[in-house]
Amino acid sequence: MYSIIEQGGVQFKAVPGAKIRVPLISGAEAGSSLTIDKVLLTADDSGKISIGSPTVAGATVSAKVVEHGADKKVLVIKKKRRKDYKRKNGHRQKFTQIEIVSINS
DSSP states (O other): OEEEEEETTEEEEEOTTOEEEEEOOTTOOTTOEEEEOOEEEEEOTTSOEEEOSSSOTTOEEEEEEEEEEEOOOEEEEEEETTTTEEEEEEEOOEEEEEEEEEEEO
8 A cells, every 4th residue: 555645845755654755744753653644556456546636535644754854965056157156055854754654544
């Protein structure tokens, strides 16, 4: 059984027991539970697939917040040759790691 969910404008495959990194969910403490209701697709073990338009009616995914963190640093460098123009900037994207507890169809 799996489902495709949307969290923070990004789509993820949710399987019970899996840990996935989603964009930062502000206000969610580590160890707390949350319910995701933007379920785009659900598939049962029997092979039955439900596709929503845009979401599957009545389907939710229960998850538990494991931790918050930041990804590796990405460097952004701008340079124009012979013009003495250089800029260096770093960015660390913040994320929330969640564990999928169950899929409720």
